[in-house]
Amino acid sequence: MYRFANRLCGETEAAKDLVQETFLNAYRGFKTFRGDAQISTWLYTIAARTCLRMRRRRKGAPERELSLDEFIPTSEGEFRLQIPVDGLSPEEALQNKELRQALDAAIDKLPEKYKMVLVLRDMEGLGAKEVGAIMGLNERAVKSRLHRARLFVRRELSARGITDAHDHERLT
Amino acid sequence: MAKRDVPRRRKRPAATSHQHGKRRCLHILRELSAYIDDELSGDICQEIRRHLGACPNCEIFVASLRQTVSLCRHSQAPALSSADRAQMREKILETARAQ
Numbered sequence: 178m179y180r181f182a183n184r185l186c187g188e189t190e191a192a193k194d195l196v197q198e199t200f201l202n203a204y205r206g207f208k209t210f211r212g213d214a215q216i217s218t219w220l221y222t223i224a225a226r227t228c229l230r231m232r233r234r235r236k237g238a239p240e241r242e243l244s245l246d247e248f249i250p251t252s253e254g255e256f257r258l259q260i261p262v263d264g265l266s267p268e269e270a271l272q273n274k275e276l277r278q279a280l281d282a283a284i285d286k287l288p289e290k291y292k293m294v295l296v297l298r299d300m301e302g303l304g305a306k307e308v309g310a311i312m313g314l315n316e317r318a319v320k321s322r323l324h325r326a327r328l329f330v331r332r333e334l335s336a337r338g339i340t341d342a343h344d345h346e347r348l349t
Numbered sequence: 350m351a352k353r354d355v356p357r358r359r360k361r362p363a364a365t366s367h368q369h370g371k372r373r374c375l376h377i378l379r380e381l382s383a384y385i386d387d388e389l390s391g392d393i394c395q396e397i398r399r400h401l402g403a404c405p406n407c408e409i410f411v412a413s414l415r416q417t418v419s420l421c422r423h424s425q426a427p428a429l430s431s432a433d434r435a436q437m438r439e440k441i442l443e444t445a446r447a448q
Contacts, residue, residue: 267423
């Protein structure tokens, strides 16, 4: 649960608060758990709702919608933006601190509802159906948000010019 | 002798540039996550593969999207230390008991 919270909040103290709130809410609401879903799905659901509530308390600004059109490359250069992982396994690539930080920053920058889908699906490894159950969405909506979130992260990673730093790091 | 009027060969576009309408690419880009996740029917997958084989731009795009997903899947979240875990458990129990 802490891993999930940390990925959503991006910082230790907020993640601890989220875990604490989640378990307290689960304790209070345990009578309502009917056992239809797995306990992990139920806890993820509570954590996701708690996170949204905590976020609303922190900032009042409405969440930005990500439109698919904003990710459509408008030039050949944009099409060909690359992420510097060629020839490396993802584990090896993530040893590059700058790439790791860029990935964390990109995920952190995602509007919450997109971030949640990406974290649950691509980082926690849940299926689209389960993510839908947690977030109260149908599978189609989950896939649509996931696609936009991935495109957002791709653009952020490839646009940060990590390539040069990475090459430099490898050469020196 | 009059020179034969040899028809000029049209220069082939470089392998890296587009040889088809962009609309096709945009259509493919909308489907790429489903393609990566293997959620599309065989026919559509084949159509996308054919397009990728002919369009270096989309091929690079899908490779970078695949790498993005792969990085997310392998990214490690920091774990909580055992002391922090114990402290948090204590705090939760304390608050729960007080209710």
